[in-house]
Every structure is written in C-alpha cells, then in structure tokens.
Amino acid sequence: MKPRVIMDSGTFQATLDRLASEIVERTRGLEGRVALVGIRTRGVPLARRLARGIESRTETKPSIGALDITLYRDDLTTVLAQPIVRKTELPFVMDDAWVVLVDDVLFTGRTVRAAITALIDFGRPRKIELLVMVDRGWRELPIQADYVGKAIQTAREHTVQVLLAEEDGRDEVVLVENGST
Amino acid sequence: MRLRQKDLLDIESLSAEEIGLVLDTATSFKEIGTRTIKRVPTLRGRTVVNLFYEPSTRTRVSFEIAAKRLSADAINVSVSGSSVSKGETLLDTVRNLQAMAPDVLVMRHPASGAPYFVARRLEAAVVNAGDGMHEHPTQALLDAFTIRERKGTLAGLKVAIVGDLLHSRVFRSNVRLLTRMGSEVSVAGPPTLVPPEVEKLGARVALSIDDALAGADVIMMLRVQKERMQGAYFPSVREYFRLFALTRARMERAHPEAIILHPGPINRGLEIESAVADGPYSLILEQVTNGVAVRMAILYLLTGGGGEAS
Numbered sequence: 001m002k003p004r005v006i007m008d009s010g011t012f013q014a015t016l017d018r019l020a021s022e023i024v025e026r027t028r029g030l031e032g033r034v035a036l037v038g039i040r041t042r043g044v045p046l047a048r049r050l051a052r053g054i055e056s057r058t059e060t061k062p063s064i065g066a067l068d069i070t071l072y073r074d075d076l077t078t079v080l081a082q083p084i085v086r087k088t089e090l091p092f093v094m095d096d097a098w099v100v101l102v103d104d105v106l107f108t109g110r111t112v113r114a115a116i117t118a119l120i121d122f123g124r125p126r127k128i129e130l131l132v133m134v135d136r137g138w139r140e141l142p143i144q145a146d147y148v149g150k151a152i153q154t155a156r157e158h159t160v161q162v163l164l165a166e167e168d169g170r171d172e173v174v175l176v177e178n179g180s181t
Numbered sequence: 182m183r184l185r186q187k188d189l190l191d192i193e194s195l196s197a198e199e200i201g202l203v204l205d206t207a208t209s210f211k212e213i214g215t216r217t218i219k220r221v222p223t224l225r226g227r228t229v230v231n232l233f234y235e236p237s238t239r240t241r242v243s244f245e246i247a248a249k250r251l252s253a254d255a256i257n258v259s260v261s262g263s264s265v266s267k268g269e270t271l272l273d274t275v276r277n278l279q280a281m282a283p284d285v286l287v288m289r290h291p292a293s294g295a296p297y298f299v300a301r302r303l304e305a306a307v308v309n310a311g312d313g314m315h316e317h318p319t320q321a322l323l324d325a326f327t328i329r330e331r332k333g334t335l336a337g338l339k340v341a342i343v344g345d346l347l348h349s350r351v352f353r354s355n356v357r358l359l360t361r362m363g364s365e366v367s368v369a370g371p372p373t374l375v376p377p378e379v380e381k382l383g384a385r386v387a388l389s390i391d392d393a394l395a396g397a398d399v400i401m402m403l404r405v406q407k408e409r410m411q412g413a414y415f416p417s418v419r420e421y422f423r424l425f426a427l428t429r430a431r432m433e434r435a436h437p438e439a440i441i442l443h444p445g446p447i448n449r450g451l452e453i454e455s456a457v458a459d460g461p462y463s464l465i466l467e468q469v470t471n472g473v474a475v476r477m478a479i480l481y482l483l484t485g486g487g488g489e490a491s
Contacts, residue, residue, distance in 0.1 A: 068209065071213075071221040071222070071223040071251075071481075072221065072222060072223070084182065084202075084205070084206070085206050085209040085210070085478075085481070086209055087208065087209050087212060088209070088212060089212075117222065118221075121216065121218045121220070121221070122216060122217075122218070123217070
C-alpha cells in the first residue's frame with residue numbers, strides 16, 4: 001500500500017510555527033522557567049525547532065532536554081529486540097519548571113505515561129504539558145495532549161510516521177495503511 | 182541488539198559487538214547514579230540473588246546497588262568460605278535456589294568453572310562474579326568502560342598489566358577483552374607469578390616492569406593475592422616492592438597522560454606506592470563508581486529481552 005501524505009513540508013513548518021506561538025501564549029510571564037523536553041528519538045529535534053521558534057518570538061531561549069524512556073517502559077519483556085538505552089539529558093532544574101513534553105505521535109499514551117514517571121524522578125515540576133505533532137487516537141490510558149499539530153483518524157494497524165529534515169532529509173507526515181513499511 | 186547467551190560467565194564467549202553493547206548501555210546507566218533519586222523502575226519485581234562463596238565487599242555491594250537502582254529485589258546469601266565445596270552441596274544449593282525462582286544469580290566461587298556447573302542447572306541468568314583463577318568478566322568490563330571513557334577508545338592503546346598474574350582472574354578476563362578490542366597488552370611480574378599461557382592469550386611478556394611501562398597509555402596493577410599463595414613465590418615484600426611496585430619514579434616511563442587502574446583491594450606499599458594510588462592519574466575509585474553502571478547494564482541486558490529462552 002502506498003503511504004498517504006498527511007502533512008507536507010510547507011504545512012509541517014506552518015504547524016510548528018503555530019505550536020511555538022501557542023506555547024508562547026500559554027507561558028507568558030514564565031520566561032526562563034519553560035523547558036521543552038523531547039522524547040527520544042524524534043521528539044528531540046522537534047523540541048529543538050520549537051525552541052528556536054519560541055526564541056525568535058520572545059528573545060528568551062527555553063531550556064531543552066532529551067528523555068529516554070526505555071527504562072520506564074511497561075513492555076520490556078514483550079518487545080522483541082532489546083531497545084538500546086540512550087542518554088537522558090535534562091540540563092536544568094526540574095523543581096518548579098514548566099515542562100512541555102514533545103513527541104512526534106500520540107497513540108496509546110504509554111510512552112507519555114513512562115515519560116511523566118521519568119520526569120518526576122528528577123524533581124517536582126510545576127506543570128507538565130504535552131505537545132505532539134500528530135494525535136492518531138487509540139489511547140489505552142487517560143492521557144491527552146495540550147498542543148496538537150494535527151489530529152487524524154486511523155485504524156489500529158496503521159502506522160503513522162513523522163519524517164524530519166534532520167533525520168530523514170525532509171519534513172513530512174505519512175500514513176501507511178497496512179502497518180508495514 | 183542483545184546478548185546471545187542466557188548467562189555472563191566469561192569474556193571469552195563475548196563478541197566485540199556484545200562488549201560494545203554492554204559499554205554503550207553502561208554509559209546511559211551511569212547518569213542514573215548522578216540523580217537525586219537514583220532509581221529507575223526497569224526491573225521491578227525481578228529477583229537478583231548474590232551468592233558469594235568467597236569474601237567480597239566491592240563486588241557484592243556493587244551488584245546489590247546495581248540491582249536496587251533498577252528496582253529489582255536483591256538478596257545476599259553469604260556462605261562462609263571453606264566449608265562448602267563443589268559437588269553435591271553446590272548442586273543442592275542450586276536446586277533450592279531454583280525452587281524460589283530468582284531471575285538472576287550472581288555468583289562468586291573459589292573453584293574455577295563453578296558458575297558453568299550452576300548455569301547449566303538453573304533457569305535464571307547466571308553472572309560470574311569471579312571463579313577461582315579463571316575469569317571475572319564484570320571487572321574486565323568495568324575496567325574497559327573506565328579506559329574507554331578516558332581515552333575514547335580501546336583500539337590501539339598500549340596497556341601494561343603488572344603483578345600477580347598467576348592467581349588473577351581479573352588479568353585473564355582483561356587480557357581477553359583488551360586484545361579482542363584491539364589493545365596491545367604487555368605484562369610483567371615475578372617469573373614465578375607469570376602463568377605459562379600468557380602469550381597464548383595474546384599478551385607480550387615484558388622483560389621487566391620498566392619495559393612493560395614504556396609508553397603505556399594504561400597501567401593496570403594487580404593485587405598480590407597472598408591468600409592464594411601456599412609457597413614462596415617471591416623472597417620478600419621489600420624485594421617485590423623494589424622490583425614490581427608502581428612508584429612515582431616508574432610512572433615517568435609511561436605516557437604522560439597514562440591512567441592507573443587497580444581492581445582492589447590495594448596493598449599499599451606492596452604493589453603500589455600510596456602517593457601513586459592516591460595521585461592524579463589514579464582512577465581506582467572511578468572504577469568502583471563505573472562498576473555499578475556496568476553491572477546495571479549487565480543485569481538489564483540479561484533480563485530485559487523477552488522470548489528466546491534457549
């Protein structure tokens with residue numbers, strides 16, 4: 001099955017701009033305490049780009065972090081290949097920080113659950129918000145995003161891929177219908 | 182990527198890729214030890230049994246902390262050394278442990294090969310924490326981690342290993358690991374304490390400690406294992422110190438950026454001068470810190486993956 005393009009590169013950039021503006025709106029007066037934490041792997045470059053967008057609007061650069069949630073997964077014994085554990089880097093004080101978790105796709109919500117648990121191990125943030133490029137439905141936990149790039153209808157076996165210029169050479173969101181790539 | 186075997190019994194059966202996997206994984210785990218809350222939920226509900234038939238502080242505590250930082254339950258069984266020997270008694274111990282279904286058994290035993298005997302009879306993953314004069318794989322992995330962290334690589338490094346080679350499982354594991362990863366290993370020690378298989382393991386026997394140290398990037402000093410010596414292996418402590426100890430004067434022969442490792446416990450004034458052990462090039466305590474991260478990586482890699490029981 002041919003992958004269907006959900007978001008092309010132009011829409012992708014416009015969406016990122018809109019999301020950066022939304023963060024600026026919601027965190028007005030909190031400059032210096034806002035941290036964008038990307039969930040590895042694709043959340044990290046997304047967080048970096050959003051941070052640049054916020055910086056160009058407010059002239060303050062939010063902190064950026066990277067979170068590896070492998071050690072917090074609830075499916076360690078059922079995943080086939082062992083996930084490689086990458087580094088978690090949170091170079092800011094977690095206590096009282098206003099954290100925006102950044103991920104590419106929101107699906108079952110289990111990754112976000114793990115990310116919240118991981119964040120709380122580093123301190124007591126004042127608030128944790130969630131930003132995703134694509135919300136594809138099929139939640140298994142009571143988790144919702146605060147900032148959504150695009151919400152789409154999918155079947156459970158579909159695969160949604162967020163491609164990024166940094167990693168894949170182009171910005172694009174595609175839906176693969178039979179679940180195999 | 183994952184480890185191919187159920188157990189970690191020796192370095193000999195690890196590939197260079199598997200060694201790299203353990204070291205890479207440990208890099209991520211080291212960060213956990215720097216947090217205020219030094220614990221992740223990864224191995225919640227798993228049981229790690231530490232079964233030590235020989236005295237140990239560092240290794241036992243290190244495995245216990247590693248297990249606890251991963252939220253596993255760690256149970257220490259201390260067996261008073263000499264009364265238990267290989268054979269039926271060990272078999273009974275293993276059967277009893279199996280009945281309680283642990284996930285990992287960390288084992289130290291004075292008999293070379295004992296962990297193999299156990300691993301064949303236990304469903305749990307067995308980690309060799311030192312067996313007789315054979316191997317001590319987790320020590321070699323933490324040494325390699327420490328070297329790689331400082332030097333960036335293991336390939337092409339000149340490593341000198343000096344001291345009581347004969348009784349040293351640390352030496353046997355290290356020389357296997359280092360040569361597999363492309364380091365050049367030279368060894369020195371009293372001829373009575375240089376085992377015949379050194380060159381077969383891929384190391385060069387140096388003419389003297391000074392010869393081994395010449396240009397060395399890494400100096401690994403080994404403890405004189407008095408408890409394993411029944412005969413006279415060298416005439417006196419004074420002579421050993423004069424001929425084989427690492428002193429400030431000898432350090433000058435090594436590479437100016439050389440680092441010093443020792444598996445501990447150290448005999449100050451026997452194999453190493455205090456000023457060197459506590460000096461700026463010594464990574465002896467860094468090794469201990471890294472030991473926890475490396476053992477966390479090993480516990481994680483041996484228990485994390487599913488399926489594939491055999």
